[in-house]
Amino acid sequence: MIAGFYGKLTQFVSKPRNSIKLINNNNKAMKFINSNLEDKIINFCKSETKITFLTGAGISADSGIPTFRDVDGYWSVGSVNYTPQELGTYDMFIRKPLEVWKWFMYRKDICNKAKPNISHLIISDFEKLFKNRFSLISQNIDGLHKIAGNTEERYLFIHGDLEYSRCGFNCSNELYPFPNFKFDRNYEFTEQQISKLKCKKCNLFLRPHVLWFDEFYEERLFKSDSAIKTSKETEILFIIGTSGSTTLPVMIFENVIKNQGIIVDINTKENYFSKRLKNYNNGYSVIGKSSKILPEFFDIFKKHYKQ
Numbered sequence: 001m002i003a004g005f006y007g008k009l010t011q012f013v014s015k016p017r018n019s020i021k022l023i024n025n026n027n028k029a030m031k032f033i034n035s036n037l038e039d040k041i042i043n044f045c046k047s048e049t050k051i052t053f054l055t056g057a058g059i060s061a062d063s064g065i066p067t068f069r070d071v072d073g074y075w076s077v078g079s080v081n082y083t084p085q086e087l088g089t090y091d092m093f094i095r096k097p098l099e100v101w102k103w104f105m106y107r108k109d110i111c112n113k114a115k116p117n118i119s120h121l122i123i124s125d126f127e128k129l130f131k132n133r134f135s136l137i138s139q140n141i142d143g144l145h146k147i148a149g150n151t152e153e154r155y156l157f158i159h160g161d162l163e164y165s166r167c168g169f170n171c172s173n174e175l176y177p178f179p180n181f182k183f184d185r186n187y188e189f190t191e192q193q194i195s196k197l198k199c200k201k202c203n204l205f206l207r208p209h210v211l212w213f214d215e216f217y218e219e220r221l222f223k224s225d226s227a228i229k230t231s232k233e234t235e236i237l238f239i240i241g242t243s244g245s246t247t248l249p250v251m252i253f254e255n256v257i258k259n260q261g262i263i264v265d266i267n268t269k270e271n272y273f274s275k276r277l278k279n280y281n282n283g284y285s286v287i288g289k290s291s292k293i294l295p296e297f298f299d300i301f302k303k304h305y306k307q
């Protein structure tokens with residue numbers, strides 16, 4: 001078990017970062033990849049080492065799913081406004097299970113309506129290209145990587161999956177389908193709806209199969225040991241659309257640095273990882289929407305990879 005979902009992050013010293021310049025290669029303008037990085041990609045393609053994608057809420061932003069820390073994610077209960085950090089806890093589930101369920105049903109409804117965007121599709125193409133050299137570690141519970149075609153054997157859902165629920169009181173290890181039914185957030189659940197939120201085995205409340213803010217990573221539910229193992233085998237790590245506020249992604253990042261792996265951070269803003277990469281030789285930070293940037297990376301890997 002890894003202690004602490006959210007840890008205090010280390011400070012960094014700011015130095016000029018590896019710049020990704022607009023360059024021209026083989027008459028094809030590349031906006032995001034410089035020749036130094038392209039050489040490293042060529043070497044990677046000739047080797048048998050591994051590539052890992054670590055994704056966060058930002059990758060699904062272009063699918064219309066709000067991120068956690070960029071927008072106003074408050075949820076009102078009566079006259080009180082709760083942040084996701086207050087509502088997404090086991091403690092709140094014990095105190096107000098129906099409010100927690102309402103919030104998750106609302107979020108599930110947004111996910112049900114969303115479609116994978118170009119970034120999800122490109123990551124699925126990376127898996128098809130590199131097969132067993134590929135891994136995906138995602139903090140997202142929205143299911144869009146699966147819909148885009150990533151396979152579960154190469155995909156670690158380290159914060160859970162909204163496709164499932166489980167007993168909120170651990171009467172068994174079984175996963176059940178997420179109870180999907182229409183409801184209006186301004187009305188209370190009916191008795192019939194509440195019965196669908198109960199565990200069939202013990203009749204206590206089910207809970208969404210996600211990692212809450214006051215819970216810990218573990219292998220059985222969240223594949224945290226597998227994610228650490230994957231990070232130790234990773235030669236190239238892409239970090240896409242995550243702020244770096246959770247402990248396991250930071251450990252994954254540190255393990256790749258320890259092995260002098262190549263790290264590419266893609267994010268619309270400076271973030272924990274991009275700042276840390278400023279003084280790391282094998283680190284690259286690209287600021288912008290992942291759906292604009294990833295296709296160029298895929299083209300370069302595809303061009304140099306001979307299967």
Ligand code: APR
Nearest residue numbers: 056057058061067068069139241242243267268269289290
């Ligand atoms: N392309 C790339 N990055 C983007 C885009 C985009 N189109 N849109 C937003 N971003 C970036 C933001 O700049 C931000 O750094 O995505 C990041 C989203 O950060 P968070 O909202 O903190 O989400 P995430 O890092 O996934 O949160 C981690 O915390 O709340 C918990 O369990 C929850 O899985 C979540 C975890």
